[in-house]
Amino acid sequence: MIEQLPAIQLLLTLIAAPICSMLRNGDRSWWLATAASWASVVVACLILNQVWGGGTISYHMGGWPPPWGIEVVIDELTAIVLLLVTLFGALVMTALRESLSTIMRHQRQSLYYTAFLLCMASLIGITITGDAFNVFVFLEISSLATYTLIARGRDRRALTAAFRYLIMGTIGATFILIAIGFMYMLTGTLNMADLAERLPAHKDNHVLHASFAFFIVGIGLKIALFPLHYWLPNAYTYAPKATTAFLAATATKVSLYVMIRFVFDVYGLEFSFQQMHLGTLLVPLSIAGILIASLTAVFQTDAKRLLAWSSVSQLGYMALGVGILNVNGLTAAITHMFNHAMMKAGLFLALATMIYRVQSSQLTALAGIGRTMPLTTGAFTVLGIGLIGVPFTAGFVSKWYLITGVLDKGWLPVAALLIVSSLMAIIYIGKMIDVMYFKPAPEEFSNAQEAPLSMLIPCWIFALLTIYFGIDTRLTAGLAGRVASNLLGGA
Amino acid sequence: MISGLFNYWIVVILMMAGLYIVMSSGHLVKKIIGLNIFQTSVFIFFISMGKVSGGTAPILKDGFTLYSNPLTHVLILTAIVVGVATTALGLAISVRIYEAYGTVEEDEIAELDADNRQNETSVTTVAYNKK
Known part of the structure; x- marks a missing residue:
């Protein structure tokens, strides 16, 4: 049983998805989907427990040994991303039923849960697979599911946002396909471990350079790395309610994980950073992204769009962490991947509840919603403070590591810019909290009720986790530190 | 030079043509056509990569020892399925856009959205509420 865990992890949600679509009953399929997603959280925890401290699981799908069969490789980094996807997915799924009830007919909901589960399953697939082509296939499945999820928004602009994302996402995925094709041409293998072994021999070959370029642009589109973030604000703004919370937490983070995996493990640290100078590309772009996106967020009048722009800026932090290439920086990137997923999912969920x-x-x-819905607004405030990076919240931990990493490099101006961007975060989060607590409520909403418990409890779980991971960092920064020194170990 | 790499030149030309259509055309369906051409060029790239000169189809038979690489073909079979799904979804969204906006021209949609933005607080709802 225990050695079959990686397969179970993937299959739980993957099998629940088609069953959901056949149920044709919103409530029953919600129960099934919720059960499946919480079961995958349990499996993810078991897997994390197994690899805790630096273990690796290698699982051969269908019993075919690699390189012929598809290998599943799980190390600590994989396990934490698995936990991220399943836990935050399950929390959002729990809140989803109430959230959907106002915008969708009952029978239709089962199809929505199907798309949601498919998205979750494919994100799990991307994370655990050890096969380069599998990454592409799962990436496309997750993207297709995401487009349908976004297109279901109430506003008609959700459709154009989904279409725009579809075009950009497909171009990005096809670029990754080209990159994988080039790698296969050179090495004749698709297994990531084999690729890592054989690629260094070709490091002066232009085919590999082209492959790397295609890969970075392709995955950059998926991560919404500035300036390839064009699709993100609209997609997040118009996606229906709680869905945004799931997308913001998982889709871009898993893409970032793919980038870290490929850049460090497949292409190799030396090739990526010393020969292709990825650092010189990532650092200026991410700093520009952090500042421009934060500044744009300050001027938004729509709360969802504001948080979406803040996401672009926060993704810049992670890219910067990867780009500065030292243990603290990479630790910050991985920690922030987890922390930001948690905080942003919580913020979007609290917003969806409002x-x-x-x-x-x-x-x-x-x-004035702070008076009519005090509990939801309370959770929102805690999460917002976390996002700013106040001590004893999760956001502080990752920003601390990032600034330490930057200072290790001796880049004082960059550290100053990071603090400036944190100040901008205070402005845009503060603006929302100010409106929510201190402005009078509009007439028609003056007696809004507190939200149902099934939405409120997930919000508060997110908020409490934000505080918990601000104090106990063994799971996040501790693990990220080990992973970072492992990834950088070769250099 | 050109004749030996003939297939790759085709790939490059198709790829650029496809990308150009995606970027230059404002018509959503034309964009999807461009996207298809772009994807197809990558399919050709993969398939021609697997060809071994003088090799035959990979079927075991006496007298043949040299086979083309079938793996790339199998990969592309998967990629084609993905491409078809993307096209279907893209077209479905275009149909919904046409229902909601009455046009599939990008700049006209942008204009309609700009009008919409002026009275932002009124939420436009589609399909579900009408029915």
């Missing part, structure tokens, strides 16, 4: 009552994400409509 929108559940006031039916609009405009700041004007959210005015």
Whole structure:
């Protein structure tokens, strides 16, 4: 049983998805989907327990040994991303039923849960696979599921946002396919471990250089790395309610994980950074992204769009952490991947809970909601403070490592810019909290009720986790530190 | 030079043509056509990569020892399925866009959205509420 865990991890959600679509009953399929996603959380925890401290699981799908069969490789980094996807997915799934009830007919909901589960399953697939082509296939499945999830938004602009994402996402995925094709041409293998062994022999070959370029642009589109973030704000703004929480938590983070995997493990540290100078590309772009996106966020009047722009800026932190290439920086990137997923999912979920009552994400409509929905707003405030990076919240831990990493390099101006961007985060989060607590509520929403418990409890779980991971960092920064020194170990 | 790498030149030309259509055309369906051409060029790239000069189809038979590499073909079979799914979804979204906006021209949609933005607080709802 225990050695079959990697397969079970993937199959739980993958099998639940088609069953959901056949149930044709919103409630029953919600129960099934929720059960499946919480079961995958349990499996993810078991897997994390197994690899804790630096273990690796190698599982051969269908009993075919690699390189013929598809290998599943799970190390600590994989395990933490698995936990991220399943735990935050399951929390959002729990809140999803209430959230959907106002926008979708009952029978239709089962199809929505199907797409949601498929997205989760494919993200798990991307994370655990040890086969380069599998990454592409799962990436496309997750993207297709995401497009349908976004297109279901209430506003008609959700459709154009989904279409735009579809075009950009497909171009990105096809670029990754080209990159994998080039690698296969050179080495004749698709297994990542084999690729890592054989690629260094070709390090002066232009085919490999082209492959690397295609890969970085392709995955950059998926991560929404500045300036390839064009699709993200609209997609997040118009995606229906709680879905945004799931997308913000998982899709871009898993893409970032793929980038870390490929850049460090497949292409190799030396090739990526010393020969192709990935650092010189990532650092300026991410700093520009952090500042420009934060500044844009400050001027938004729509709460969802504001948080979406903040996501672009936070992704910049992670890219910067990868780009500065030292243990603290990489630790920050991995920690922030987890922490930001948690905080942003919580923020979007709390926002979805408010929108559940006031039916609009405009700041004007959210005015005074701190009095009518105090518990939701409380959770939102805690998460917002976490995002700013106040001590004893999760956001502080990752920012601390990032700034330490930057200072290790001796880049004082960059550290100053990071602090400036944190100040901008205070402005945009503060702006929302100010509106929510201190502005009078508009007439029509003055007696809005507190949200149902099935939405409120996940919000508060996110908020409490934010505080918990701000104090106990063994799971996040401790693990990330080990992973980072492993990844950089060769250099 | 050109004749030996003939297939790759085709790939490059198709790829650039496809990308150009995606970027230059404002018509959503044309964009999807461009996307298809772009994807197809990558399929050709993979398939021609697997060809071994003088090799035959990979079927075991006496008298043949040299076979082309079938793996790339299998990979592309998967990629084609993915491509078809993407096209279907893209077209479905275009149909929904046409229902909601009455046009599939990008700049006209942008204009309609700009009008919409002026009275932002009124939420436009589609399909579900009408039915």
